Amino acid sequence: xxxxxxxxxxxxxxxxxxxxxxxxxxxxxxxxxxxxxxxxxxxxxxxxxxxxxxxxxxxxxxxxxxxxxxxxxxxxxxxxxxxxxxxxxxxxxxxxxxxxxxxxxxxxxxxxxxxxxxxxxxxxxxxxxxxxxxxxxxxxxxxxxxxxxxxxxxxxxxxxxxxxxxxxxxxxxxxxxxxxxxxxxxxxxxxxxxxxxxxxxxxxxxxxxxxxxxxxxxxxxxxxxxxxxxxxxxxxxxxxxxxxxxxxxxxxxxxxxxxxxxxxxxxxxxxxxxxxxxxxxxxxxxxxxxxxxxxxxxxxxxxxxxxxxxxxxxxxxxxxxxxxxxxxxxxxxxxxxxxxxxxxxxxxxxxxxxxxxxxxxxxxxxxxxxxxxxxxxxxxxxxxxxxxxxxxxxxxxxxxxxxxxxxxxxxxxxxxxxxxxxxxxxxxxxxxxxxxxxxxxxxxxxxxxxxxxxxxxxxxxxxxxxxxxxxxxxxxxxxxxxxxxxxxxxxxxxxxxxxxxxxxxxxxxxxxxxxxxxxxxxxxxxxxxxxxxxxxxxxxxxxxxxxxxxxxxxxxxxxxxxxxxxxxxxxxxxxxxxxxxxxxxxxxxxxxxxxxxxxxxxxxxxxxxxxxxxxx
Numbered sequence: 297x298x299x300x301x302x303x304x305x306x307x308x309x310x311x312x313x314x315x316x317x318x319x320x321x322x323x324x325x326x327x328x329x330x331x332x333x334x335x336x337x338x339x340x341x342x343x344x345x346x347x348x349x350x351x352x353x354x355x356x357x358x359x360x361x362x363x364x365x366x367x368x369x370x371x372x373x374x375x376x377x378x379x380x381x382x383x384x385x386x387x388x389x390x391x392x393x394x395x396x397x398x399x400x401x402x403x404x405x406x407x408x409x410x411x412x413x414x415x416x417x418x419x420x421x422x423x424x425x426x427x428x429x430x431x432x433x434x435x436x437x438x439x440x441x442x443x444x445x446x447x448x449x450x451x452x453x454x455x456x457x458x459x460x461x462x463x464x465x466x467x468x469x470x471x472x473x474x475x476x477x478x479x480x481x482x483x484x485x486x487x488x489x490x491x492x493x494x495x496x497x498x499x500x501x502x503x504x505x506x507x508x509x510x511x512x513x514x515x516x517x518x519x520x521x522x523x524x525x526x527x528x529x530x531x532x533x534x535x536x537x538x539x540x541x542x543x544x545x546x547x548x549x550x551x552x553x554x555x556x557x558x559x560x561x562x563x564x565x566x567x568x569x570x571x572x573x574x575x576x577x578x579x580x581x582x583x584x585x586x587x588x589x590x591x592x593x594x595x596x597x598x599x600x601x602x603x604x605x606x607x608x609x610x611x612x613x614x615x616x617x618x619x620x621x622x623x624x625x626x627x628x629x630x631x632x633x634x635x636x637x638x639x640x641x642x643x644x645x646x647x648x649x650x651x652x653x654x655x656x657x658x659x660x661x662x663x664x665x666x667x668x669x670x671x672x673x674x675x676x677x678x679x680x681x682x683x684x685x686x687x688x689x690x691x692x693x694x695x696x697x698x699x700x701x702x703x704x705x706x707x708x709x710x711x712x713x714x715x716x717x718x719x720x721x722x723x724x725x726x727x728x729x730x731x732x733x734x735x736x737x738x739x740x741x742x743x744x745x746x747x748x749x750x751x752x753x754x755x756x757x758x759x760x761x762x763x764x765x766x767x768x769x770x771x772x773x774x775x776x777x778x779x780x781x782x783x784x785x786x787x788x789x790x791x792x793x794x795x796x797x798x799x800x801x802x803x804x805x806x807x808x809x810x811x812x813x814x815x816x817x818x819x820x821x822x823x824x825x826x827x828x829x830x831x832x833x834x835x836x837x838x839x840x841x842x843x844x845x846x847x848x849x850x851x852x853x854x855x856x857x858x859x860x861x862x863x864x865x866x867x868x869x870x871x872x873x874x875x876x877x878x879x880x881x882x883x884x885x886x887x888x889x890x891x892x893x894x895x896x897x898x899x900x901x902x903x904x905x906x907x908x909x910x911x912x
Contacts, residue, residue, distance in 0.1 A: 325863065327658065327659040327660045327863055328659060328863060328865060336373075336374065337631075337634045337635055338370070338373055338374040338631070338634055339374070341374065346370055346371070346374065347367060347370075349370070350363070350366050350367050350370045350630065351363070353366070353630065353633060354366050357608035357609070357633075358608065358609050359608060359609065359612060359629075362612065362622070362626060364385070365622055365623060365625075365626040366626045366629075366630055367385070367386055368382070368386045368388065368392070368623060368626065368627075369623060369624075369625075369626030369627035369628075369629070369630050369631075370626075370627070370630045371386050372388075372396070372623070372627045373627045373628075373630055373631040373634075376396075379393075379396055380393055380396075388623070391621075392621065392623045395620055395621040395623060395624065396623075398620070399537065399539070399624075400539075403537070403539045403540050404540065405620070406537075406620070407617060407618060407619065407620055409595070409596060409617040409618060410535060410536070410617075410618045410619075412591070412594060412595060413531070413532070413535055413595045413596065413618070414532060414536075414544050414547055415591070416487075416588065416591040416592055416594075416595050417528045417529075417531060417532045417547060417548065417551075418547045418548075418550070418551035418554075419551070419584055419587055419588045419591060420487060420490075420491075420524055420528045420548075420588050421528065421547065421548045421549070421550070421551035421552040421554075421555065422551045422552070422554050422555035422558065422584045423491075423494050423524070423555060423581065423584045423585045423588060424521060424524065424525060424552050424555060425551070425552040425553060425554060425555020425556040425557075425558070425559065426555040426556070426558050426559040426562075426580070426581040426583075426584060427462060427494065427498070427517060427521060427555070427581045428462075428552075428555070428556060428559065428681070429555075429556050429558075429559025429560055429563065429581075429709065430498075430501070430559060430563075430577050430578045430579075430580070430581050431458070431459050431577075431578065432559065432560065432563060432686070432687060432688050432705060433559075433560070433563030433564075433567070433574070433577045433688055433702055433705070434563075434574040434577040434578050435455070435459070435686065435688060435689050436688055436689065436692060436698060436701070437573065437574035438458075438510070438574050438578075439451065439455050441574070442454075442506060442507040442510070443507075444507055447821070452817045452818055452821065453814070454507055455817055456813055456814035456815065456816070456817050456818075457511060457814060458507055458510055458511050458514060459686075459813040459814070460809070460810040460811075460812075460813035460814045461510075461511050461513075461514030461515050461517070461518060462514050462515070462517045462518035462521050462806075463518060463521075463806040463807065463809040463810035463813060464515060464518060464810045465514070465515040465516065465517065465518020465519050465521070465522065466518040466519070466521045466522030466525070466802070466803070466806040466810075467518075467522065467803045467804075467806045467807035467809075467810055468803075468807075469518070469519050469522065470490075470493075470518055470519040470520065470521060470522020470523045470524075470525075470526070471522040471523070471525070471526050471799040471800070471802045471803035471806065472522075472799055472803065473519065473522070473523050474486060474522070474523050474526035474527055474795055474796075474798065474799040474802075475648055475651070475795040475796040475799050476648060477489060477523065478527060478601070478795045479648075479795070482597050482598065482601050483527055483530065483531040483534075483597060483598045483601055484531075484592050484593075484595060484597050486523055486524070486526075486527040487524060487527060487528060487531070487588070487592045488589065488592050488593075489520075489523060490519075490520040490521070490523040490524035490527070491520065491524070491585050491588045491589040491592070492520065492589070493516055493517060493519045493520025493521075493523075494517065494520040494521065494524070494581070494582065494585040494588075495582045495585045495586065495589070496516075496582075497513040497514070497516035497517040497520075498513070498517055498578075498579060498581050498582040498585070499579055499582050500513040500516075501513040501514060501517070501578045501579060502575045502576070502578050502579025503575070503579075504578075510578075518806075521806070522799075522802060522803065522806060525782070525802045525805075525806070526795070526798045526799045526801075526802040526803075527795075527798070528548060529545050529548050529782045529783060529785070529786035529798065530598075530786045530794055530795065530798050531598055532544055532545045532547065532548065532786070533545045533783070533786040533787050534598040534599070534600040534601070535596075535598060535599075535618050538852060538853070538854045539724065539852060540724060541724075541783075541787065543719075543720045543721070543723055543724050545782070545783040545786055545787070546716075546719050546720070546723050546779035546780075546782075546783045548779070548782045548783065549716060549719070549774075549778045549779035549780075549782060549783070550713070550716035550717065550719065550720070550778075550779060553709075553712045553713040553716045553774060553778065554713045554716075555581075555584070556709045556712055556713065557706075557709035557710055557712065557713040558584075558709075559577075559580075559581065559709065560687075560702075560705045560706040560708065560709030560710075561706055561709065561710075562576075562577065562580050563577050563688075563702055563705070563706075564702045564703060564705075564706045566580075567698070567699060567702050596613075596614040596617045596618060597610070597614050598614070599611040599612075599614045599615040599618070599628075599629070599632075600632065600791060602614060603629075603632060603633065603636060604636070604791060608629070608633075611629060612625060612629060615628060615629060635791075635859070636791065648796065651792070651793050651796045652796055652800075654793060655793060655796065655797055655800055658793075659863070659865075660790070660859060660862050660863045661789065661790065661793050661797070661862075663862045663863075663864075663866055664788040664789050664790075664797065664858075664862045665789075665797060665800065665801075666846055666866070667784070667788060667846055667847045667848065667862075668781075668784065668785040668788055668789070668797065668798075668800075668801040668804075669800075669801065669804050670839075670842050670843060670846050670847055671732065671777075671780055671781040671784050671785065671843065671847060672781045672785060672801045672802070672804045672805040673804055673805070673808055673839075674732075674736075674777060674781070674835075674839035674842070674843065675777055675778075675781045675805055676805055676808035676809050676811075676812055677808060677812075677832065677835040677836075677838075677839060678736070678739055678743075678773065678777055678832065678835065678836050678839060679739070679743050679769070679829065679832030679833070679835070679836070680769075680770075680773050680777070680778070681809050681812055681813070682812060682816050682828065682829075682832060683708055683766060683769070683770065686816055686817075686820070687701075687704070687705040687708050687766070688701045688702055688704075688705045689701075689820070690762075690766075690820070690825060691704040691705065691759065691762070691763070696759050700759065704759070704763045704766075707763060707767060708763075708766055708767060708770055711767045711770045711771055711774070712770040712773070712774050712778075713774070714774075715770065715771040715772075715773075715774035715775055716774040716775060716778055716779065717775075718775045719731070719774070719775040719776075719778070719779040722775055723775075723779060723780070723783065723851070724851055724852060725851075726851075727849045727850075727851035728780045728783065728784050728847075728849060728850055728851060729843070729847055729848065729849040729850075730849070731775065731776040731777075731780055732776055732777060732780055732840075732843050732847065733840065733843060733844065734776065735772045735773065735775070735776025735777055736776070736777065736836050736837075736839055736840040736843065737836075737837075737840060738768075738772035739769055739772050739773055739776075739777070739833075739836050740833045740836040740837050740840075741833070742765050742766075742768040742769040742772060743765070743769050743829050743832055743833045743836065744829060744830055744833040745765040745768075746762055746765035746766050746769060746825075746829055747825055747826035747827070747828065747829025747830050747833070748826055749761040749762045749765060750762060750824070750825040750826050750829075751826055762825075781801075781805065782802075784847075784850060785797070785798055785801035785802070786798055787850055787858065788850065788858055788862060790859060816828065819831065844873055844878075845869075845870045845873060845874075846866070846870070848861050848862065848864070848869060849861075860898075861898065864897070864898075869897070872897045876894065876895060876897075877894065880892055880893075880894040
């Protein structure tokens, strides 16, 4: 205890020194990792000291009944590759060895409660997607009924404001409620809270008789959307094994795309339902929120949240439901705890306002904030939501009938969903960064081509070509910039700043969605479809450059290892990309020099590599 108090005093007097540096002379400063080295926090600890730590940990956290398993788990976490050779009391049984092999050879063989958790998160994502498309079809009906259907500046502003309402509510209220509500009631509690805001205001929007009532309901809907979008990806990331975390967390985007598809399908189905068809379009998104409200009750709370609260017995019981064997639970619990001790310097005396400021002042956290901000704003400014919000309007402006416009929007929703499926494999094989760098150039030319096709003479060929390039745009977006931002933002922040960091990232995304929703009617009127699409094509190119220099890869890194990835100074990362990665890419792919070799930026420390478990 005296050593800990001494370390605390040193840390307070020298805030630039990280607690990890005080723990080991060979440690790496996770605020300034000049060596670009990724390290196991248990590396180099002698056997006797490690077992003493395990003993103290078990007694301090009331886990003494699991002490033999914790001893084995600590040794497996320290050296995953040497786990099969353990001797003495910690020798692994045949069953335990088989479980560890299955993590690698059969990584999708997971407990049903983990699948239930991911399925519930997917329902929450479908709610998000359907909420976005209610106004897509209703846009061609409700403005005239509310008396705001003229081409006047006032009416254009009001139509844009109604469309942007959920994103205003999310960006200014819902996302920022995520941190305090998570702190009070956990991940499940936030999702339960958010589900209510995705039911009652949505029903209310179907019965609104003025644009003021509609706006109020959509602002309330946004509170639920923002809190849910800030929490569901975190909840999925914290419960998932590292090797398939990207695939499980990206289910958020895939099922958001499914929700968009459901919305466009429903809009098309009720088009001929009479004068109240637009009310059905606006009210129907409450349907998937009802099972979300029920299913979250049966899901375990995040073990990371329990550990953050010091409730290690509850964390153990929750982890048992998310892993296949108690040995995995012991390994992951002790490994997470070891990293939490390192992050203790960030957690100490932490308040909501302090954590918010630290997003921009602590170097390791600031780099994660910049990267998450980049991918989130790129998701909006790439132009996807001008299609999700206004595709029916765009197609109608291109000369389609109401039914043809709704049918073309349905096609967009279908393509957007179907092409999200490849990301299940590509996000953890090609990686987050690689997907972005490939898809942004494709989105640039397809969006520009869609705009240029509107210059053709009106007719079936024009409508078909506009639809074709919009569909191609969606096909490139869905496995790339679609799933990456939410999965990426949910994993890059340390546990101490995860809720507030994700809240900031989602608020960024949805704020710009609100800006886009409000400004696109003006842009469409003043610049036409070709000018509007050309503008967003240019934004895609800018996003490509920013991602190249500011967004590190995170695939198959445990959440703990990302502390070291984001400790690498931004200038070092950017210089490596410009002076080594880019020239190698040109030699390998353009000049076809297949023998070209690229020096990796990150050096794996001793006993690191892909861990079979996960971290905070």
